[in-house]
Ligand SMILES: Nc1nc2c(c(=O)[nH]1)N[C@H]1C(S)=C(S)[C@@H](COP(=O)(O)OP(=O)(O)OC[C@H]3O[C@@H](n4cnc5c(N)ncnc54)[C@H](O)[C@@H]3O)O[C@H]1N2
């Protein structure tokens with residue numbers, strides 16, 4: 001059998017057909033309900049009873065939980081002081097393991113607002129989401145698309161330190177979420193390209209290359225299999241039977257002499273098939289007669305149970321493109337293909353500075369102090385993403401300490417937590433200004449996490465400022481730090497679906513249709529089949545429930561993913577980690593919201609094995 005005779009050796013085409021078929025039968029459910037107020041910790045909407053006669057008052061919900069009132073610092077433009085408990089949706093069955101139920105189809109408003117366009121300040125006061133904050137925060141896609149850089153001036157930063165609500169230190173519009181992801185990824189790529197001369201690829205023994213990124217394509221150093229191989233234990237036969245059986249068998253690692261027609265030789269799985277063998281007969285499919293002759297028990301097909309040389313690859317074939325993550329499977333493949341060492345990019349280095357005087361490192365929260373949730377979380381998350389975390393320091397609220405730490409850092413990436421907003425001790429902007437850093441992204445149109453920032457602090461060095469609210473920090477990590485690290489590490493940047501918003505801004509399911517192929521290899525499969533270029537497709541899943549959108553900003557919502565379906569989780573407010581701790585991914589909800597049944601992009605978490613990191 002020659003290479004390529006098997007039409008669909010791994011069943012990929014047939015699985016794809018099944019997936020397409022299932023997808024075609026997908027039942028479209030009700031659209032998302034309006035995004036009226038952000039109830040911190042809810043994934044769904046809060047509507048006023050007057051707008052939705054089905055709304056009922058829940059039994060004493062806690063603030064920040066499903067059905068509870070929004071926290072006062074939800075940070076969203078729609079807050080208008082309306083008591084959110086009035087707007088709580090009615091209840092349906094919900095698995096207890098998910099915590100309180102996020103609104104599903106039953107809670108959708110009659111009309112739905114999929115495609116809600118950003119509201120403008122000129123719209124009637126008193127409409128569902130108009131407030132002075134709203135007007136201040138509404139941004140058009142054109143505004144938000146800007147990736148212009150700005151030098152952080154002391155004056156700009158001073159404005160931030162004086163804390164006008166919603167004011168951006170530079171007076172610039174927030175960068176749109178997709179653009180922010182791109183800017184961060186390209187910033188990392190640019191550093192790697194510029195420094196490739198001074199930081200050449202490492203040539204490491206296989207075991208030391210695990211978790212790094214291939215600097216060169218993995219080209220086969222041998223045919224695989226390197227010779228015709230028996231796929232089964234049994235007899236190698238030549239010509240038609242019955243056959244005279246030679247006494248001396250062939251084991252794996254041995255070579256037997258050529259067979260003449262009518263001869264057979266016992267053979268083991270993996271043994272090199274002697275010359276002129278026409279088939280292998282499995283031991284259970286043949287019988288030795290009284291004279292030592294071999295009788296077939298069923299029809300023998302030419303070439304059966306022989307793995308022909310180069311069935312998997314020929315010498316020189318590209319097995320994986322540069323930029324692929326070195327996983328345990330890649331180590332196995334590289335070894336099989338003849339490699340002792342691999343050319344890989346070094347891990348990007350990270351220094352992490354945790355800001356905030358209110359943070360305790362042990363014990364129970366007390367006297368207004370809280371536990372630091374980011375120090376214990378981020379170093380491991382960054383490592384799982386592929387970075388080498390060199391320093392983790394808690395700097396309190398001491399601007400000088402931050403300035404000194406930044407000046408001393410030699411890491412590729414500095415990550416700070418907290419201090420990005422406009423409070424009295426939010427000094428990240430002023431410190432960057434003091435150091436003459438260049439702001440590449442200064443606020444992102446995403447919820448949670450909008451004060452996040454990306455700056456170039458020195459040639460070849462960047463800083464990602466994560467907001468202090470823990471889920472906002474996670475969103476900043478996934479929006480800015482992970483793409484930057486991917487770029488630095490030489491991993492391919494994620495590709496999003498090319499185009500496609502409804503006029504109101506909501507994701508169109510048809511835009512994602514080309515991504516259905518990904519479901520064929522699992523709900524979180526992220527890496528495209530190997531080709532000449534490494535590409536990483538954004539994984540997607542079908543939403544189980546509508547997710548109300550922010551009028552102008554992207555939302556990132558923790559979800560559980562099962563069999564390609566994403567179920568939004570409760571407790572997904574900016575200050576909460578309860579949702580994300582139970583999640584497989586964050587779902588990207590375009591401005592305007594998403595329907596149940598929509599195919600939506602996922603940001604996988606590194607430990608789900610779905611492409612959150614470089615893998
Ligand atoms: N006037 C305005 N205030 C705020 C705005 C705004 O636009 N105007 N945005 C809000 C949003 S949205 C966010 S998010 C936060 C971001 O604040 P900072 O990055 O300055 O962070 P902090 O003020 O330092 O902390 C916010 C919050 O998070 C807690 N925190 C901080 N670090 C940790 C940690 N390591 N572990 C656990 N919790 C942490 C901190 O105690 C605060 O409760 O700003 C809003 N305000």
Ligand code: MOO
Pocket residue numbers: 073074075446447448449450451467469471472574575
């Ligand atoms: O509330 Mo803030 O959106 O960034 O977490």
